[in-house]
Amino acid sequence: MDGMHDLGGKQGFGRIAYPARPHDETWEPLARALSAWAVKNRHYNMDEYRHAIERMAPIHYISAPYYERVLTAAATLLVEKGVVTAAELAARVDGTFPLSLPLGPGREAVPPQSFAIGETVRVRNLFVPGHVRMPGYIRGKQGVVVHISPPYPFPDAHAHNMQAAEEPTYDVRFRSTELWPESADEAFVHVGVFQSYLEKVRNRA
Amino acid sequence: MTDTHTASLDQRTRALESALADRGLLPPGFVEEFTAHAEEQWVTANGARMVARAWTDGDFRERMLKDGRSAAAEMGFGMPEHHRHLVVLENTPDIHNLIVCTLCSCTAYTIIGAAPDWYKDMEYRARVVRESRTALKEMGLDLPASTEIRVWDTTADTRYMILPVQPPATQGWPADRLADIVTQASMIGTERLDGVGTPAAAKE
Ligand SMILES: [Fe+3]
Numbered sequence: 129m130d131g132m133h134d135l136g137g138k139q140g141f142g143r144i145a146y147p148a149r150p151h152d153e154t155w156e157p158l159a160r161a162l163s164a165w166a167v168k169n170r171h172y173n174m175d176e177y178r179h180a181i182e183r184m185a186p187i188h189y190i191s192a193p194y195y196e197r198v199l200t201a202a203a204t205l206l207v208e209k210g211v212v213t214a215a216e217l218a219a220r221v222d223g224t225f226p227l228s229l230p231l232g233p234g235r236e237a238v239p240p241q242s243f244a245i246g247e248t249v250r251v252r253n254l255f256v257p258g259h260v261r262m263p264g265y266i267r268g269k270q271g272v273v274v275h276i277s278p279p280y281p282f283p284d285a286h287a288h289n290m291q292a293a294e295e296p297t298y299d300v301r302f303r304s305t306e307l308w309p310e311s312a313d314e315a316f317v318h319v320g321v322f323q324s325y326l327e328k329v330r331n332r333a
Numbered sequence: 334m335t336d337t338h339t340a341s342l343d344q345r346t347r348a349l350e351s352a353l354a355d356r357g358l359l360p361p362g363f364v365e366e367f368t369a370h371a372e373e374q375w376v377t378a379n380g381a382r383m384v385a386r387a388w389t390d391g392d393f394r395e396r397m398l399k400d401g402r403s404a405a406a407e408m409g410f411g412m413p414e415h416h417r418h419l420v421v422l423e424n425t426p427d428i429h430n431l432i433v434c435t436l437c438s439c440t441a442y443t444i445i446g447a448a449p450d451w452y453k454d455m456e457y458r459a460r461v462v463r464e465s466r467t468a469l470k471e472m473g474l475d476l477p478a479s480t481e482i483r484v485w486d487t488t489a490d491t492r493y494m495i496l497p498v499q500p501p502a503t504q505g506w507p508a509d510r511l512a513d514i515v516t517q518a519s520m521i522g523t524e525r526l527d528g529v530g531t532p533a534a535a536k537e
Contacts, residue, residue, distance in 0.1 A: 136435030136486060138459040146457075146472045146523065148450040155346040160371070161364040162349055169358075174415050174490070178437055194438065194453045196342055203349050212352040220348035221340035261488045263435050265462065277418045277491040297489035299420070304463060304484075313466040315482035320489030 129257055130264055132186035137265040137308060159199040172205045175287035179259035180204045183228035204228040234258045234288025237295055237324040247273050249300060249326045259287030262325045265307050266300075270329060274318065275299035282324060295323040377446035379410045380494055381515035385508040387421075388499045397421050401494065405444055412443050418491040419444065422483070424525070429480050430495050431469070431522035433461045434487040441492035445520045452521065462486060472523050495522045502530030 180201035279294035286292035397404035401419030518524035
């Protein structure tokens, strides 16, 4: 989905708060541990977890600190899986306990295809309503394959609790100045792209 | 009573904890044990020891550049099962690698330690793919115009870490002394270690 989380190349952000300022919030390690408990007990996989964060209302997402996103995803998924109920969570706090918005349909991988190191590839012109790990800034762009990783479950299916075929991911090298013409610092930007997001570039004679 | 404000994060987190504990699902001590494990085992020193060994052991360096996950395992450092591959990116005097996750905040956290806040912040995620040189300069790393910048967006479950250039002044140091100078930022790519070990660096 073209959600608020898809931040690469978005403009208007100010200075990076670097280096980090120390802070000590006891709920943060607790939120991390509860999320780890849920993953360890296989209540959800990492793609479901990431998509649950993406399903937070945009205004909630953009205003939530990192561990609030972790907590919201864990609570949402544990409610959706029937482990706890939203009503009991709300009853245990003073005020509201915002959860993520409902899960929509996922989609399956495209039939297997393959690409070689050094090959120029194009990112499909995809608009996916559910989970997708293709950042918007590479949509429709061409790049060159530099690495091939071992296969992973296809996230667009895996995040939706569907049977997810495994497929390789390709580290694809793009030129920043082709991603954002006349509007980027010169660099190579590499993105880990699932096979189903790519298509062959045909030579146009 | 109708209450429309959002509950505090402390309360919300404890509500989820108690709901799980009251059902007997969350074993007593799990939170404490997990937190201690994360804080003691998943530390920057792991990656730093790999870097220091790569600087002093050419065969290990080759293995690490070929298969980072196996090289980590060889030193006793594990990775979660969904991190199926660790790609080690070698900086050189003329090439600078930089890691980000624009869609969330993925890192090889068991190897380089939990991601720092700035790595998870929206400013870093939005800017470093598009304004890498400008953002690095603001963070104190002013790269020469001749340096090629290579940004790596962690969008799949393959993880990345950077093998920094060994500071020239540290040639001949033993691996355990070298491990102490390797920072998390140098393995993410927002810092270079070039000046470490020189008299100018010692004054700081
Ligand atoms: Fe991420």
